[in-house]
Amino acid sequence: MSTFAAPKGIPEYYPPTSAGFLHVRDTLTDQARRAGYGYIELPVFEDTALFARGVGESTDVVSKEMYTFADRGDRSVTLRPEGTAGVMRSVIEHGLDRGQLPVKLYYAGAFFRYERPQAGRYRQLQQVGIEAIGIDDPAIDAEVISVADAGFRALGLTGFRLEITSLGDATCRPAYREKLQAFLAKLPLDEATRARAELNPLRVLDDKRPELRELLADAPLMVDHLSTECREHYEQTKGHLGDLGVKFTENPRMVRGLDYYTKTTFEFVHEGLGAQSGIGGGGRYDGLMAQLGGQPLSGIGFGLGVDRTLLACQAEGLAVGDPARCEIFGVPLGEAARSRLVAIGGALRAAGVRTDLAYGGRGVKGAMKAADKSGARFALVLGDRDLAEGIAQLKDLTSGDQRPVPLDDVVTEIRAALARPR
Incomplete structure (x- = not known):
């Protein structure tokens, strides 16, 4: 037995269950492509300062969860904990923001956070994300949200809800920050929470401890202190969601885990997952590009958890993905038949038919x-006698029915058989 095992807190997907993982990921990315988003492949690690500045030093992601190390050149690099900062860096570096706006990009892959492993919370998490950069339009806020909503619904999920709010912007958040800090100053907070309140008081509202939540019951809410412009933006976003048929619940106490969010902020929650109920979320980040050295352009995006979405599908009893490795399995009986089936297998694959073959000289039973x-x-069974007659036997592995098909037309015959309903 091997003495090696996968690192703790990292899920692995292998056949046949990996088919469900692929189906979830591909379904979510398909909705992004339908909305005109182009693919971007990001580095798995970046300069640590990118995430410290872009994500926010007051966040748990930066202060507690990042995988940071010095490379052989003694440069501090970090395995990517999220996608938006990397996308923004790439857009700035390659001048994509100087072309047609908005820049609409999607990505998929692994992200890394050092957390206590539990169901639905992993140290290597798989996400699908999109970013729409350069346009501050409530309609594109609604589009981004609707892409995620459509992805979940395309999988057949029904037991989720969308929560939204507005976190304001630089015109109204400073005054709200003062009100919130004044409120927090009167509470009996522990030293660590008090320090967090000084750095970013909104982070305190995200605390999950029941005793602190009780203390925060009467805390002022950002949504009640929006500027006229932010209020109008929020109302228009909700209106466009209605136009798109996207149902939502307003959650004025929502605080996402990253510092860059402004205005529209949202989360998708699935109650079938227990404590780790979030399956995706995102929001607007109007100051992030300028903060990273680019133009003062706005943006909005999301990150959807592929792992958690797959768990949500399982919680609802949905059969997602086709676990079958192939559609046709060749069974050769003899060396001459094997050579012919190898060639037929290649022709079938070229025609788009998933094909495998019995290798290793197995007997008929095996x-x-x-x-x-x-x-x-x-x-597709082929023996010496069949070969001499110019036919092969096509056997339905569900019903057991078998019929001969001419070798000269075997690809056409098989494609026709596969096109017929079961």
């Missing part, structure tokens, strides 16, 4: 057992 395990719909 080869048919392998065919059943592959999940294939049909077995």
Whole structure:
């Protein structure tokens, strides 16, 4: 037995269950492509300062959860904990913000946070994200939210809800910050929470401890102190969500875990997941590009958890993904038949048919057992007698029915058989 194991807190996906993971990821990214978002592939690690400045030093992500290390050149680098800062860095570096706006990008991949492993909370988490950069328009806020909503619904999920609020901007948040700090100053906070309140009081509202939540019951809310412009932006966003048929619940106490959010902020929650109920979320980040050295352009985006979305599908009993490795499984009986089936397999794959073959000189019983395990719909059996007659036997692995098909037309015959309903 191997003495090695996967690192703690990192899920692995392998056949047949990996089919569900792929289906969730591909379904979510498909909705982004439908809305005109182009793909961006990001570095897995970046300069640590990018995340410290972009995500916010007061966040748990930066202060407690980042995988940071010195490389061989003694440079401080960090495994990416989220996607937006990296996307913004790339947009600035490559001048994408100087072309047609908005810049609409999507990404998918692994992100890393050092957290206590538990169900739905991993140290390597898989996400799909989108970013729309350069336009401050409530309609694009609604579009971004609707892309996520459509992705979840395309998977068949029904047991989730969308929560939204507005976190204001630089014109109204400073005054609110003073009100909140004055309120917090009167509370019996512990030293660590008091320090957090001084650095970013909004972070205190995100504390999950029941005793602190009770103390914060009468805390002033940002949504009640919005400027006229932010209020109008929020109302228009909600109106466009209605136009798109996206249902939502307002949650004025929502505080996302990253410092860069402004105005529209949202989260998708699935109650079937217990404590780790969030399956995705995001918001607007109007000051982030300028903060990272670029133009003062606005932006909005989301990150959707592929791992948690898959858990949500499982919680609802949804069968997602096709675990079958192939559609056709070749069973050769003899060396001459094997050579011919190897060639047929190549032709079938070229025609877009997923095809596998019994390798290793298995007998008929072992080869048919392998065919059943592959999940294939049909077995293509070829022996010396069949070869001499110019035919192969196409066997339906569900019903057991079998019929001969001419070798000269085998690709056409198989594609036609696969097109027919089961």
